[in-house]
Amino acid sequence: MADRQVDFLLIGGGLAGANCARWLREEGAEGSILLVGREPEPPYNRPPCSKRYLQGKQEREETYVRPPDWWEENSVELKTRTSVLKLDTDAREVRLSSKETVGFDRALVATGANVRRLNVDGSDLDGIHYLRALGNADAIRSGAEQAERVVLIGGSYIGTEVAASLTELGCSCTILMQEETTLERGFGSQAGRFFQGVLEEHGIEVVGSDGLERFEGGDGRVGKVVTAGGRELEADMVVMGAGAAPDVMLARSAGLELGDAGGAKCSSRLETSVPGIYAAGDMCEYDSPLHGGHVRIEHWDVAFNHGKTVALNMLGRDQAHETVPYFFSDLSDWSSMEYVGPAREWDQEVVRGSIDEGEFSLWYLHDGRVAAALSVGRSDDLEHARRLMTEGTDVSERTGELGDLSLDLDAL
């Protein structure tokens, strides 16, 4: 018998959990809501951790998903610094690190993701940072006060954004990555070359087509990064941006079915293999009507919108998750990208506007249909891309015109 019972139990104090709490109340849920998260902070937005918060231009509280008073005002019980240690799907109860057991009627598992750690020689030296939480951003910012040379491992959005932010803080930055050009894995080499150009214009060195071999240092501190290709990069500080893996520890031990992308496998309603238990955000993979199969997408906007879809389904609204995923990334205030997708594969890229002038949208087509679109300074184009993706419109006859700015996209 559990110590107490709640109507809605939300596990994981991140964006997905917080937004689910919000939408439960906004959609009229009257029952008790308990949100349990293991971090010391109330739920916050992670994107500022590599951008304005890291640069010291945004206050901690400005990253919070809800104002501090919101929880009490909306009768949502928020337990921070508390982990869910066990989820018993038969008894429908959890055991918390506070020793309490809590029974639930409906539950959300939104445990997010953990950074991927690279264990090479020298990984335990001081001055090597990972970035997932506000506390990591604090440590990197304070490290940057002493560091002259910083090496970023990874050329994806964490590596590139942090390089831009630390350059603003006066550090001299080098990005080391396996890819030939930055950001190419998600967005292709055409977009990648543009963003790499922006970074290089601001003095950031980019070392591509190479990998991390080991770290070297003296007095227990990192001093050098040695690459697989034999280069030696001087470093007073290193920031790792080697990706993240879904945190499915709790889901797995509870026996929830996992999918091929490593997340908790969910229906289009975001319900896991156990009825009445949902998953959302970075650790969830769901049957997406839009993508035609199971996808797991680590975007802020996906966690945000998943939270809402779960809330609606917890309230019996039978709602498939059909929102087109949106992603954004800023290289300081030098350049901003927005993207709808993600494209799993594409066979053609069409540029609308001018990459050289830094104002363009890039359309990723697969079998004559829009699979994704990226914008730098042409946000309105993304609205059209969204519509065409949702409707699955065949644009194969018009791809020649797509890049022509005189074409009214409404006509497609």
Ligand SMILES: Cc1cc2nc3c(=O)[nH]c(=O)nc-3n(C[C@H](O)[C@H](O)[C@H](O)COP(=O)(O)OP(=O)(O)OC[C@H]3O[C@@H](n4cnc5c(N)ncnc54)[C@H](O)[C@@H]3O)c2cc1C
């Ligand atoms: C530095 C950084 C910058 C980013 N920038 C962008 C960006 O520019 N654009 C973009 O689209 N996306 C960005 N993202 C990705 C985006 O922030 C994530 O997709 C989003 O935070 C996922 O939210 P979530 O709620 O699924 O998971 P999380 O935010 O990871 O929250 C999960 C929470 O659950 C907690 N938890 C785990 N297990 C338990 C347990 N057993 N008991 C209790 N609590 C538990 C975790 O500690 C964590 O607090 C960025 C991510 C990072 C790290």
